[in-house]
Amino acid sequence: MSLKFLLFFLTFSICSYALKFDTISQSSLKFNRKIAGGTKAERNEFLYKCALYITKITEELNFCSGSIISDRFVISAAHCFSNITTGVIFAGVHNLKEEEAPYDYDFEVTDVILHEEYDASTYLNDIALINVTAYPFDFTNSKNFIQKIQIVTELISNDNLVGMIGRIAGWGQTTDENREISNELLYIDAEIIDLYNCKVIFGNKIRSTNLCLKSDDSRSTCQGDSGGGLQVTINGENFIVALVSFGAEDGCEKNYPVVFTFLPPYFKWINSIVNRD
Ligand SMILES: *[C@@H]1O[C@H](CO)[C@@H](O)[C@H](O)[C@H]1NC(C)=O
Numbered sequence: 001m002s003l004k005f006l007l008f009f010l011t012f013s014i015c016s017y018a019l020k021f022d023t024i025s026q027s028s029l030k031f032n033r034k035i036a037g038g039t040k041a042e043r044n045e046f047l048y049k050c051a052l053y054i055t056k057i058t059e060e061l062n063f064c065s066g067s068i069i070s071d072r073f074v075i076s077a078a079h080c081f082s083n084i085t086t087g088v089i090f091a092g093v094h095n096l097k098e099e100e101a102p103y104d105y106d107f108e109v110t111d112v113i114l115h116e117e118y119d120a121s122t123y124l125n126d127i128a129l130i131n132v133t134a135y136p137f138d139f140t141n142s143k144n145f146i147q148k149i150q151i152v153t154e155l156i157s158n159d160n161l162v163g164m165i166g167r168i169a170g171w172g173q174t175t176d177e178n179r180e181i182s183n184e185l186l187y188i189d190a191e192i193i194d195l196y197n198c199k200v201i202f203g204n205k206i207r208s209t210n211l212c213l214k215s216d217d218s219r220s221t222c223q224g225d226s227g228g229g230l231q232v233t234i235n236g237e238n239f240i241v242a243l244v245s246f247g248a249e250d251g252c253e254k255n256y257p258v259v260f261t262f263l264p265p266y267f268k269w270i271n272s273i274v275n276r277d
């Protein structure tokens with residue numbers, strides 16, 4: 001069996017191109033629910049999480065997630081940035097509707113570093129960095145609720161993680177019918193599964209550069225969660241190990257696994273950019 005695939009970004013049509021993003025988030029978009037089957041996150045639980053609003057040349061708006069990995073770089077999925085013109089990063093925010101983000105930055109297409117071998121037709125190398133050097137994150141003020149997260153070392157293999165519980169947070173849609181993102185950040189805990197069991201469902205789209213997360217009880221990532229970092233705890237330390245990439249077109253509540261970009265194979269690529277200057 002081989003399913004149709006769906007990338008996990010959420011697209012909105014914006015009526016007026018001239019609208020500012022914060023105006024859009026208050027008026028044209030109806031924010032309502034959460035990650036499918038998720039639990040409400042604590043205010044200070046995912047300090048590395050960013051909400052990304054991305055405008056495409058078609059004037060549509062993509063909603064995705066990112067993770068802060070240094071004071072100057074956010075990591076996300078490459079597919080979020082296809083045909084982008086500009087975007088906004090919100091960090092330090094939990095409730096997108098009710099709170100003002102302690103950090104917001106309007107980025108340009110030139111600030112986005114896509115993996116050179118990202119392939120939009122196969123989703124291979126679905127990874128990107130946003131360069132915020134022009135307006136770096138300040139981690140010193142705890143009232144800003146902003147912190148970086150470390151990426152798991154390149155020495156970790158896919159097999160090392162099978163059976164572990166990963167935690168994924170997002171503002172993505174909460175049910176298949178509800179095409180709205182969530183006001184509040186939600187998360188689920190789910191088991192990391194063997195790539196073989198994922199291949200049975202997604203066929204040759206699954207490679208050693210992927211990681212798969214089990215979905216059950218209709219709990220899963222959904223549209224709007226793309227790019228989000230899968231968090232695991234190893235020896236008491238939190239890391240992100242993978243980025244939300246795609247899932248089954250059938251829907252988020254059908255208990256199909258979710259496919260991630262596995263980060264260790266990209267460890268050198270990330271460091272070559274983040275530690276360049
Ligand atoms: C990007 O734009 C081109 C030309 O407008 C279009 O053919 C292509 O499908 C778009 N790619 C994506 C991934 O949306």
Ligand SMILES: *[C@@H]1O[C@H](CO)[C@@H](O)[C@H](O)[C@H]1NC(C)=O
Pocket residue numbers: 113131132133134273274276277
């Ligand atoms: C990040 O952006 C700054 C300008 O704000 C630039 O000087 C620097 O070279 C960029 N870094 C990378 C890795 O693109």
